[in-house]
Amino acid sequence: MNALPRPSTIFLAAITTLVAVLLYSPLFVPIVSSFFTISQGNVDWSSPTLSTYAALAENHDILAALRTTLIVGVCTVILSVVSGTLLALYYHGRRSGRSFLQFIIFLPFLMPPIISGLALLIFFREIGLERSLLTVVIGHTVFVLAIVYRTVLMRLQSMSRTLVEASYDLGATGWQTFWRIILPNLSSAMVGGAILAFALSFDETMITILVTGTQSTLPVRLWAMMRLGFSPDINALVALILMFTVLLCVLAARFLIPRQMATERT
Amino acid sequence: MSKTGSTQPSERQLSLLVTVLAFALPVVFVLVPLAIFLVYSFFGVDQGTIVYAPTLGNYVRFFTDPIFLPVFWNTIVLCVSVAAICILLAYPAAYFLATLKGRWRYALLMLLLVPLLMSYVIKIYAIRSILGLNGFLNKALVALGILQQPSTLFVFNMNAILLTLSLLLIPFAILPIFLSLERIPQTLLRASDDLGASGWQTFLRITLPLSLPGVASAASFVFVLAIGDFLTPQMVGGISGFTFGRILYSQFGTAYNWPFGAALSVALAMVVICAILIGERFGRSRGTSL
Numbered sequence: 001m002n003a004l005p006r007p008s009t010i011f012l013a014a015i016t017t018l019v020a021v022l023l024y025s026p027l028f029v030p031i032v033s034s035f036f037t038i039s040q041g042n043v044d045w046s047s048p049t050l051s052t053y054a055a056l057a058e059n060h061d062i063l064a065a066l067r068t069t070l071i072v073g074v075c076t077v078i079l080s081v082v083s084g085t086l087l088a089l090y091y092h093g094r095r096s097g098r099s100f101l102q103f104i105i106f107l108p109f110l111m112p113p114i115i116s117g118l119a120l121l122i123f124f125r126e127i128g129l130e131r132s133l134l135t136v137v138i139g140h141t142v143f144v145l146a147i148v149y150r151t152v153l154m155r156l157q158s159m160s161r162t163l164v165e166a167s168y169d170l171g172a173t174g175w176q177t178f179w180r181i182i183l184p185n186l187s188s189a190m191v192g193g194a195i196l197a198f199a200l201s202f203d204e205t206m207i208t209i210l211v212t213g214t215q216s217t218l219p220v221r222l223w224a225m226m227r228l229g230f231s232p233d234i235n236a237l238v239a240l241i242l243m244f245t246v247l248l249c250v251l252a253a254r255f256l257i258p259r260q261m262a263t264e265r266t
Numbered sequence: 267m268s269k270t271g272s273t274q275p276s277e278r279q280l281s282l283l284v285t286v287l288a289f290a291l292p293v294v295f296v297l298v299p300l301a302i303f304l305v306y307s308f309f310g311v312d313q314g315t316i317v318y319a320p321t322l323g324n325y326v327r328f329f330t331d332p333i334f335l336p337v338f339w340n341t342i343v344l345c346v347s348v349a350a351i352c353i354l355l356a357y358p359a360a361y362f363l364a365t366l367k368g369r370w371r372y373a374l375l376m377l378l379l380v381p382l383l384m385s386y387v388i389k390i391y392a393i394r395s396i397l398g399l400n401g402f403l404n405k406a407l408v409a410l411g412i413l414q415q416p417s418t419l420f421v422f423n424m425n426a427i428l429l430t431l432s433l434l435l436i437p438f439a440i441l442p443i444f445l446s447l448e449r450i451p452q453t454l455l456r457a458s459d460d461l462g463a464s465g466w467q468t469f470l471r472i473t474l475p476l477s478l479p480g481v482a483s484a485a486s487f488v489f490v491l492a493i494g495d496f497l498t499p500q501m502v503g504g505i506s507g508f509t510f511g512r513i514l515y516s517q518f519g520t521a522y523n524w525p526f527g528a529a530l531s532v533a534l535a536m537v538v539i540c541a542i543l544i545g546e547r548f549g550r551s552r553g554t555s556l
Contacts, residue, residue, distance in 0.1 A: 008465070012365070015358035016374075019440075022355070022433055023381040025402075026392035083291055090288040097289075104292040107300070112494020112538060114511060115303075115531050118518060122306055122528070123299035142295050174277060199383050205497060210518070222387045226501065230391065238388050245383050253376065 034235035055233035065221035084148030109146035117210035131213035148193035155189035192255035307528035324529035356439035422504025446480025486545025
């Protein structure tokens with residue numbers, strides 16, 4: 001972009017600041033409330049407290065939901081990374097049927113979650129699978145698969161063919177080439193995809209509400225509590241989750257942005 | 267890697283297994299559920315149980331009942347407005363990011379995208395408290411003298427849904443617009459400058475047309491995400507803010523009419539497919555590759 005005349009730069013910067021404020025204000029509210037008491041919309045700035053965090057440690061209901069979310073997240077990551085990588089390896093360099101199956105993989109990600117969720121709900125009912133954590137994991141995996149698949153496929157496509165050819169020329173078998181050349185080259189894309197998959201699974205609400213059984217994940221639990229209003233310890237939880245999410249983002253960025261590009265920009 | 271023509275039997279078996287899995291996974295867990303869902307929309311319900319006999323009743327009801335089409339239409343209008351608001355805010359921000367150099371550009375982009383990954387439910391709750399009678403928005407407007415007293419204009423109605431969805435979805439508009447702006451070759455802008463165009467002329471005749479594909483993608487992203495949302499309307503819409511997503515969701519809850527809900531989903535899917543196709547059609551960048 002060309003350098004702009006000053007007034008327009010100021011205008012653009014002002015809009016950008018406004019957007020940032022709009023985006024962060026909903027996150028700011030619970031974080032402030034986690035340290036200060038708020039009554040009737042007025043913040044009592046005088047007495048910061050950590051009592052909400054202490055109360056959170058006592059809230060077994062929420063902690064159980066958090067544990068469930070983590071279990072679901074880890075299962076989803078394992079399933080989606082394994083199947084996403086296999087699918088990417090399979091479709092890479094293969095033309096027949098690829099665009100059609102690729103389209104199917106992307107469908108749950110493109111379609112509104114309510115449609116994917118309801119389709120799965122009816123599907124589980126038809127095959128007689130009780131709603132449980134298993135159905136939640138399946139729902140999440142179907143949803144995040146596209147992300148992992150695409151991340152790994154992009155890395156495969158940017159990988160030089162000569163590496164694989166050199167490995168074969170040097171007498172390596174298919175397996176050896178896979179373990180020693182292809183997999184190490186894909187590992188950072190797989191880790192990046194895994195982090196994104198975990199972050200998406202951690203916050204997935206709409207599909208989960210539709211396919212969950214008696215055990216609810218954290219977002220669904222919060223959703224159920226929201227009708228009655230939150231107790232103050234939820235704010236502490238939110239503050240912790242936000243910190244955790246920022247950490248995940250930074251990690252994902254580290255693994256997904258190619259090393260050369262990162263150094264180029266500095 | 268199966269395509270390298272391995273000769274060992276174990277590898278061939280493995281590649282066959284991989285082939286079967288590669289096809290089975292997406293088909294079983296995506297295509298089959300959607301197909302069953304579609305078939306369900308042609309079933310009926312009699313006194314709380316599903317009647318497995320083909321009928322067009324659900325679709326006839328959707329088109330003839332005076333409730334559904336207006337809500338459907340209003341929801342589409344609502345989501346188009348959400349997309350418009352998001353783009354109006356996201357375009358200047360994306361443009362500003364694109365004018366930045368080096369590290370700042372990506373750091374700021376990241377800053378504007380990170381809120382996407384933060385708890386959706388919590389954000390809705392926080393926005394509701396900001397918009398509410400005792401919320402920050404009302405306090406600010408009263409303090410500025412724009413309002414005499416706190417108003418209930420911003421919560422539990424269609425306005426609330428509009429504002430909340432826009433706030434939630436802005437980052438989805440920023441990214442595609444930023445990417446399309448970033449792809450515009452510097453040489454074009456310099457050429458325009460050399461030929462004597464003013465900054466404003468260059469923007470209107472070079473930058474804006476070349477960034478429109480990004481705007482189209484952004485609009486289709488935001489629209490699709492907004493129209494599929496049933497949590498936000500449920501939470502901030504109150505009684506008057508009734509959207510299609512809510513009606514659809516209620517068919518699987520209180521109304522308990524799965525086949526009719528499936529038919530409503532088909533209608534929703536049609537709109538979504540149209541939006542994605544339009545976004546795809548106009549979202550292709552032309553002339554930016556030099």
